[in-house]
Amino acid sequence: xxxxxxxxxAPAVAASFLASLVEVVEAFTIVLAVGIVRGWRPAFxxxxxxxxxxxxxxxxxxxxxxxxxxxxxxxxxxxxxLLFGMRWLRKAILRSAGYVALHDEAAEFSKETAYLQAxxxxxxxxxxxxxxxxxFKAVVLEGLEVVFIVIAVGAGRGLLFPASLGAIAACILxxxxxxxxxxxxxxxxxxxxxxxxxxxxxxxGVFWTGEGLGVKWAGGDLMLLAFAILFLAIGAALxxxxxxPTLTVAQ
Amino acid sequence: xxxxxxxxxxxxGMFVDDGSLAIAILLIVAVAGWIAMRFENTSVVIGIILVAxxxxxxxxxxxxxxxxxxxxx
Numbered sequence: 001x002x003x004x005x006x007x008x009x010a011p012a013v014a015a016s017f018l019a020s021l022v023e024v025v026e027a028f029t030i031v032l033a034v035g036i037v038r039g040w041r042p043a044f045x046x047x048x049x050x051x052x053x054x055x056x057x058x059x060x061x062x063x064x065x066x067x068x069x070x071x072x073x074x075x076x077x078x079x080x081x082l083l084f085g086m087r088w089l090r091k092a093i094l095r096s097a098g099y100v101a102l103h104d105e106a107a108e109f110s111k112e113t114a115y116l117q118a119x120x121x122x123x124x125x126x127x128x129x130x131x132x133x134x135x136f137k138a139v140v141l142e143g144l145e146v147v148f149i150v151i152a153v154g155a156g157r158g159l160l161f162p163a164s165l166g167a168i169a170a171c172i173l174x175x176x177x178x179x180x181x182x183x184x185x186x187x188x189x190x191x192x193x194x195x196x197x198x199x200x201x202x203x204x205g206v207f208w209t210g211e212g213l214g215v216k217w218a219g220g221d222l223m224l225l226a227f228a229i230l231f232l233a234i235g236a237a238l239x240x241x242x243x244x245p246t247l248t249v250a251q
Numbered sequence: 252x253x254x255x256x257x258x259x260x261x262x263x264g265m266f267v268d269d270g271s272l273a274i275a276i277l278l279i280v281a282v283a284g285w286i287a288m289r290f291e292n293t294s295v296v297i298g299i300i301l302v303a304x305x306x307x308x309x310x311x312x313x314x315x316x317x318x319x320x321x322x323x324x
Contacts, residue, residue, distance in 0.1 A: 075284075082276050083266040086309055090272060093313050099320050141261045148265065202309075206301050209280055213287040215294045215301075227302065234306055242317045 009162040011224055012153040015200040016163040019149045020170035022193045023142040026108070028178050030138030033112035038131035046135025054143040058151075065155050075212025077152045078205050084148070085201025092195035093235050098244040103190050109183075153204055195235060203227035272312040279304035 035043035065073060094100040112134065119130050146167050154163030206227050210217060217223040267273040283300045286293050 079277070079280055080266060082280070082305060083273055086272060086276060086305065087266065087268045090309060090313060090316075091268060094316060097317065099317050137257070144262060145265055202305065206305055209283075210298055210301050213283055213297050213301075215298045217298065230302070230306060231309075234310060238310065238313050242313070 009159050011200065011204070012157075012159045012163045013166040015153045015166070015197060015204065016146075016150050017166035017170050018193050019197040019201070020146045020167040021174065022190055022197065023145050024171050024174040025190065026103075027138045027142035028174050029109050030112050031135045032178065032183070033109050033116065034131045034135045037113055037116040038128060042128045042132035043135045046132035046137075047139050049132075050136045050139035050143060053140060054147055057144075058147055061147075061151060062160070065151070071212050071214070073155060073212075074208045077155060078208030078210070078212050080148070080205075081152050081201050082205030082209060084152070085198050085203075085205050087198075088194050089198030089202055089231060089235060092191050092198050093238050093242075095191045096195065096239045097242040099242070149201070153201070199228050199231040199235060202231050269312060269316070271315075272308060275308035275312070276305060279308060 031043050031047055034046065068076075091100060095102055116131060116134065150160065150163045150167050154160035203224050207217065207224050219226070279300060283297045283304070286300070287297055290296075
C-alpha cells in the first residue's frame with residue numbers, strides 16, 4: 001500500500017485499534033478470571049472456540065459484502081455506525097460528567113471470580129464446561145463488536161485489511177501486557193478511549209450515511225476530520241456543562 | 252439457550268442503549284433519505300440534515316438524561 005493510501009486508511013486503522021483495545025481488555029478480564037479460578041484449559045478452549053466462531057463470521061461476511069452495491073453498503077454501515085458511535089459517545093459523556101458509573105475492570109474481575117466460585121459449590125461436575133462457556137461468551141460478545149467495527153470502518157472503501165491490522169495490533173498489545181502483569185488491566189483509560197472511539201465512529205457514520213444517500217462531501221475525506229472535531233467539541237462542551245462528582249460505583 | 256439469548260440481546264444492545272436516541276437517528280436518516288429520493292441536487296441539504304440532526308439528537312438526549320437524573324436525586 002502506498003503512503004497516500006495509508007494516509008487515507010489511518011482513521012480506519014486508528015478507530016479499529018482503539019475500539020478493539022477497549023473490547024479486548026473487557027474480554028481479557030473475564031478470560032483471566034476463568035483461567036485463575038478454574039485453570040487455563042477451559043479458558044483457552046472457550047477463547048479458541050469463540051475466536052473460531054468470529055473468524056467464521058468474518059469469512060462468511062466478506063464475500064457477501066462484496067456482492068452488495070456500494071451505495072447500499074455505505075448507507076447500511078453508515079446507519080449502524082451512527083447508532084453504535086452515538087451510543088458510545090453518549091455513554092462516555094454521561095460517565096465523564098458523573099451521571100453513569102465508570103466501568104471498573106477490577107470489580108468486573110471480582111464479580112466473575114465470585115460467580116465462578118459460587119458455581120463451583122453447586123455444579124462441580126460441570127464446572128469446566130461452565131467456565132469454558134463463560135470465556136466463550138465473553139470473547140464472542142466483545143469480539144462481535146470488534147468484528148463489526150472492523151467491517152464497518154473498512155468495508156466502505158476497501159480498507160478491511162488495514163482495519164483488521166488495527167484490531168490485531170490491539171489484541172497483541174493487550175495479550176502482551178496481560179501476560180506481563182497477570183491481572184485485570186485496570187489502568188486502561190476505558191472511558192477516554194470510548195469517548196474518542198465514539199467520536200470517530202459517529203464521524204464515520206455521518207460520512208458513510210451521507211455517501212450512501214448520494215452526498216458529495218466538499219473536501220472529500222477531510223470532512224471526516226471536520227465531523228470528528230464537531231463531535232469532540234459537542235462532547236467536551238456537554239461534559240463541562242453537566243459535570244458533577246464522578247461516581248465510582250462499578251456497573 | 253440462555254447463552255444464545257444473551258448473545259442476541261447483547262448484539263442488539265451494540266446499537267441501541269437509549270431507545271429514544273436510536274429512534275431519533277433513524278428518523279433523521281429517514282427524512283434525509285426521503286429528500287434524496289424525492290428531490291434532485293440535494294447534496295448540501297442532506298449533508299446539513301445529517302450533521303445537524305445527529306449532533307442535535309445527541310445534545311438533546313444527553314441534556315434530557317441528565318435533567319431526569321437531577322430531578323430524581
